[in-house]
Amino acid sequence: MKIENKGDKRVTIVFEGIEYRVPEGISVAAAILGHIHADYTSINAITGEQCAPHCLMGVCFDCLVEIDDLPNQQSCMISVKDGMRIKKQMTLVETN
Amino acid sequence: MKQHSSSSVVKKVRALFPGKGSRARTQGTQHFDIIIAGGGIIGAAVGYGLARKGCRVAILDAPPIIDRASRSNMGLIWSQSKALGCPEYSRLGFLSSRLFPALGRELLDTSGIDIVYSPSGGIIPCLGEEDFNQRSNYIDGLMAQSGGDYPGIMISRGQLEKMLPKINFGGQVVGGCFCEGDGFVEPLKLLFALRRGMVNLGGSFLNDSRVSSISRDAKGYVLKTAKKVFSCERLVLAGGMGNRQLAAHFDLKVPVQPTRGQVLLTERVGDLLPIPLLGITRTPGGTVMVGFMHENVGMDTGLVPESLAKEANWAVSVWPGIADLRVIRCWSSLRVMPLDGYPVYDTIPGHSNAFLINTHSAVTLAAAHAKTLPDFVLGKGLPPDQQIFGLSRFKNIEVKKA
Amino acid sequence: MQHQWDLIVIGGGPSGLNAASTAAENGLEVMLIDEQKTPGGQIYRKLSVVTAENRFLQADDRKTGLDIINRFFKSGAHYAPETIIWFAEPGRTICSHKGKSREIKSQYMVVATGAMERPVPFAGWTLPGVMGAGASDILYKDASVTPPGPVVIAGNGPLIPLVSSHLLSLGVEIAAILDMAPFTKRLTSLGALPRAMKDMPFLLKGAGMMKKLYLSKIPIVHGVTQIAAHGNQKLASVSCITPRKTLEFEVATLLFHHGVIPRTHMSRMLRLEHAWDSQQRYWYPKTDDRGMSSNEKIYVIGDNAFVHGADVSALKGIIAGIEVSLRLNMISNAEASNQYHAVDKNMNKLLAPRAFVDNWFAPDPKLYKVDDDVIVCRCERVRAGDIRMAVEQGCHEVNEIKIRTRCGMGNCQGRMCGPAVAEIAAEALGTEVPQVGSLKIRPPVRPIPFGQICDVEYIH
Numbered sequence: 017m018k019i020e021n022k023g024d025k026r027v028t029i030v031f032e033g034i035e036y037r038v039p040e041g042i043s044v045a046a047a048i049l050g051h052i053h054a055d056y057t058s059i060n061a062i063t064g065e066q067c068a069p070h071c072l073m074g075v076c077f078d079c080l081v082e083i084d085d086l087p088n089q090q091s092c093m094i095s096v097k098d099g100m101r102i103k104k105q106m107t108l109v110e111t112n
Numbered sequence: 113m114k115q116h117s118s119s120s121v122v123k124k125v126r127a128l129f130p131g132k133g134s135r136a137r138t139q140g141t142q143h144f145d146i147i148i149a150g151g152g153i154i155g156a157a158v159g160y161g162l163a164r165k166g167c168r169v170a171i172l173d174a175p176p177i178i179d180r181a182s183r184s185n186m187g188l189i190w191s192q193s194k195a196l197g198c199p200e201y202s203r204l205g206f207l208s209s210r211l212f213p214a215l216g217r218e219l220l221d222t223s224g225i226d227i228v229y230s231p232s233g234g235i236i237p238c239l240g241e242e243d244f245n246q247r248s249n250y251i252d253g254l255m256a257q258s259g260g261d262y263p264g265i266m267i268s269r270g271q272l273e274k275m276l277p278k279i280n281f282g283g284q285v286v287g288g289c290f291c292e293g294d295g296f297v298e299p300l301k302l303l304f305a306l307r308r309g310m311v312n313l314g315g316s317f318l319n320d321s322r323v324s325s326i327s328r329d330a331k332g333y334v335l336k337t338a339k340k341v342f343s344c345e346r347l348v349l350a351g352g353m354g355n356r357q358l359a360a361h362f363d364l365k366v367p368v369q370p371t372r373g374q375v376l377l378t379e380r381v382g383d384l385l386p387i388p389l390l391g392i393t394r395t396p397g398g399t400v401m402v403g404f405m406h407e408n409v410g411m412d413t414g415l416v417p418e419s420l421a422k423e424a425n426w427a428v429s430v431w432p433g434i435a436d437l438r439v440i441r442c443w444s445s446l447r448v449m450p451l452d453g454y455p456v457y458d459t460i461p462g463h464s465n466a467f468l469i470n471t472h473s474a475v476t477l478a479a480a481h482a483k484t485l486p487d488f489v490l491g492k493g494l495p496p497d498q499q500i501f502g503l504s505r506f507k508n509i510e511v512k513k514a
Numbered sequence: 515m516q517h518q519w520d521l522i523v524i525g526g527g528p529s530g531l532n533a534a535s536t537a538a539e540n541g542l543e544v545m546l547i548d549e550q551k552t553p554g555g556q557i558y559r560k561l562s563v564v565t566a567e568n569r570f571l572q573a574d575d576r577k578t579g580l581d582i583i584n585r586f587f588k589s590g591a592h593y594a595p596e597t598i599i600w601f602a603e604p605g606r607t608i609c610s611h612k613g614k615s616r617e618i619k620s621q622y623m624v625v626a627t628g629a630m631e632r633p634v635p636f637a638g639w640t641l642p643g644v645m646g647a648g649a650s651d652i653l654y655k656d657a658s659v660t661p662p663g664p665v666v667i668a669g670n671g672p673l674i675p676l677v678s679s680h681l682l683s684l685g686v687e688i689a690a691i692l693d694m695a696p697f698t699k700r701l702t703s704l705g706a707l708p709r710a711m712k713d714m715p716f717l718l719k720g721a722g723m724m725k726k727l728y729l730s731k732i733p734i735v736h737g738v739t740q741i742a743a744h745g746n747q748k749l750a751s752v753s754c755i756t757p758r759k760t761l762e763f764e765v766a767t768l769l770f771h772h773g774v775i776p777r778t779h780m781s782r783m784l785r786l787e788h789a790w791d792s793q794q795r796y797w798y799p800k801t802d803d804r805g806m807s808s809n810e811k812i813y814v815i816g817d818n819a820f821v822h823g824a825d826v827s828a829l830k831g832i833i834a835g836i837e838v839s840l841r842l843n844m845i846s847n848a849e850a851s852n853q854y855h856a857v858d859k860n861m862n863k864l865l866a867p868r869a870f871v872d873n874w875f876a877p878d879p880k881l882y883k884v885d886d887d888v889i890v891c892r893c894e895r896v897r898a899g900d901i902r903m904a905v906e907q908g909c910h911e912v913n914e915i916k917i918r919t920r921c922g923m924g925n926c927q928g929r930m931c932g933p934a935v936a937e938i939a940a941e942a943l944g945t946e947v948p949q950v951g952s953l954k955i956r957p958p959v960r961p962i963p964f965g966q967i968c969d970v971e972y973i974h
Contacts, residue, residue, distance in 0.1 A: 046656050051659075060892075065640065075926065076930050300917050379925070417957070424964055428964070438963055
């Protein structure tokens with residue numbers, strides 16, 4: 017994804033163990049899509065299919081990630097903060 | 113969702129009892145041998161059992177305006193630690209539990225739906241010594257009452273931790289009681305399996321059919337809904353709380369009241385709770401249900417955050433780890449409670465072919481109901497343990513108007 | 515902290531902001547609860563933070579938005595950002611902020627939760643790389659990020675030309691625009707054009723966008739009846755069908771859009787009465803012309819009440835603010851009349867083009883006639899065929915279908931599948947959508963950690 021403004025203040029976040037410098041105040045979803053360029057952010061809990069942010073406004077719940085050890089956080093509704101640790105939401109739950 | 117093709121059992125039963133036919137009493141009247149008013153878990157179990165016997169049976173089910181009682185059920189097949197003073201009820205519950213595996217196999221065959229029955233046993237956690245002692249005394253009473261035949265014991269905290277190694281129990285948990293006669297099932301799948309099985313075996317399920325009038329004629333009963341007329345020889349009232357309205361057609365007051373339960377449902381978790389705890393159940397789908405309240409609030413299905421908080425706080429004191437799970441849904445619904453807590457199995461006074469059935473714990477009792485109530489409805493009486501649950505015991509109790 | 519507020523406003527878009535400002539200026543104690551960090555809703559997202567960089571809006575739009583936001587900051591209304599309401603009943607809400615839940619009570623409520631894109635299932639719509647067209651605008655407004663090209667934009671709705679022209683001006687490679695509007699609707703909407711011309715600036719703006727797109731040489735395919743997204747775990751191509759041909763485009767992003775619909779979870783949780791609009795094919799909370807809902811202490815305004823766009827929403831906000839002020843006896847009838855005067859005049863002009871726009875972009879009911887194997891419920895992976903089977907097995911109402919199939923039981927609580935399950939069920943039953951009901955919405959309307967429910971700070 018193209019990035020338009022390079023002059024913003026930046027913060028350091030960790031995604032899947034790797035550090036990235038991203039503009040302050042953007043959503044975690046925007047950081048992942050526009051700066052980290054990950055292909056997906058979570059897997060569907062039932063089928064394991066890869067999912068990525070879809071609506072970007074908190075309605076679809078397809079943008080879930082683990083932030084600072086808390087699972088199932090909506091990355092489109094949360095802003096990046098310095099030192100934030102983000103992981104893909106990989107829970108596949110065995111259903112009987 | 114899988115769909116199995118018509119099984120060999122279905123085909124055999126259909127061959128023995130060909131066709132439903134329709135003997136109209138008057139033009140446009142649909143006739144059945146037996147009509148069941150109410151298609152909840154009781155009506156569906158009785159209907160299934162009757163269809164299994166080849167009867168021409170129909171269920172008339174009203175639209176579910178108030179969520180049906182099975183919606184707030186946790187799916188527990190639970191007979192432990194109840195009915196001190198009524199050994200018959202205790203035995204009935206455990207009988208039903210023993211009948212569930214066979215019912216499950218049969219329903220898979222006749223309906224294609226797996227009710228996911230698991231004979232897991234069940235645990236009631238105890239918080240603090242006083243709770244443990246009270247529970248222990250109660251279990252001792254049940255053991256004496258059953259002549260040593262009660263399938264449960266008290267367990268220590270250590271034993272509890274061994275049975276559920278993936279749960280870090282809260283500090284106040286001192287142990288619990290465990291009963292091997294209990295288990296769990298998927299209550300909505302059970303409901304749909306009974307209905308579908310009944311239909312596949314030749315029965316009829318008519319939804320959107322609220323009974324608006326019941327009258328007697330020479331051969332039995334005539335029922336009207338908004339658009340249709342039905343007749344039958346035998347009639348079963350299995351409408352849950354709706355039995356109050358149905359029984360009014362017989363000038364009968366039904367001794368039941370609604371009890372509200374509020375349920376919290378969390379996101380999915382791994383297989384942490386293979387044995388359900390009373391009040392905290394992991395469903396086969398992986399979500400965790402919390403709820404145990406009984407509130408007398410009439411027909412109010414509102415949710416009260418303060419009550420949810422009470423249940424949530426209790427759950428956290430049993431299993432602190434639950435605090436980190438997200439609640440994705442809450443709901444409340446009304447369960448049926450006969451005034452003394454015990455079932456009502458009776459004919460309507462003055463009507464030897466019209467039957468009234470109301471129980472709490474209809475999911476636990478579903479297997480027993482499918483087995484024993486069809487014969488009751490066919491006039492062959494009830495097993496001894498169920499005979500004591502007639503209407504006459506309520507003579508002295510104030511009953512609220514429908 | 516207040517024990518009870520005169521007014522809680524739910525939502526930080528133009529209508530909510532104006533309602534709060536008007537009421538606060540009239541002397542009420544007002545709290546505005548916003549799930550976002552800064553006011554502006556979707557349309558003026560981050561406008562108060564990002565200034566000249568926001569190239570989307572023309573200077574006068576940008577000024578309108580900033581005026582609304584600045585007025586709000588000066589009005590004396592209390593602002594509660596990053597606050598999620600998960601429980602609401604008339605008179606009180608419980609909301610969560612930074613991990614802690616507390617109760618907030620008020621005499622009156624204004625619900626202004628806005629709209630969302632109409633969720634319409636199609637083959638492959640769950641693939642990474644498929645997004646709503648509005649998502650593209652949000653990414654840019656929030657983070658100056660654009661989607662990876664080549665992009666295909668598909669559907670029928672006001673955001674199609676808007677987002678297309680934005681991406682065009684940002685130099686993003688657009689492989690095609692797939693127009694899925696039924697031609698007959700386009701023809702019939704021309705009848706409403708004369709009245710629409712009362713708001714010429716609005717019409718000219720739209721026409722200008724269309725002209726730019728037609729001149730751009732981006733392939734525009736009309737009369738598309740079906741699209742499908744393809745790829746192995748990630749979007750690789752989009753195919754489409756028109757009466758005459760089938761086309762396929764290799765893409766990195768698919769933006770699809772079928773109009774916007776009111777977000778009704780809050781109004782449903784409040785047990786307000788709703789009505790079905792059969793032209794726009796959405797449910798909306800019933801209100802009178804001042805925004806009062808079926809509960810006289812709750813007003814519903816903005817695109818949450820009916821989709822009329824940001825400018826009309828802004829005026830509706832002012833009206834609700836005046837109403838509540840009047841009813842709480844903070845202003846006299848004469849003062850209220852004065853305040854209404856400017857609003858009503860503007861409103862007539864802004865509403866003039868709505869009949870035309872609404873008809874032009876009216877959705878085709880056949881949109882939901884999807885194949886059995888198309889996923890309808892994204893969260894629980896329930897397919898159209900499962901829903902049709904449940905209907906066949908006697909589930910004639912969407913809540914029955916929900917408990918039978920699990921459709922609507924997932925994280926999004928039916929937001930993405932609600933419209934589709936009702937349309938598919940109605941079609942299978944040969945009836946209208948209102949006959950199959952709507953999904954029952956109960957708290958929490960957003961997932962909330964179990965521990966927070968234990969620990970709500972109540973007002974005593």
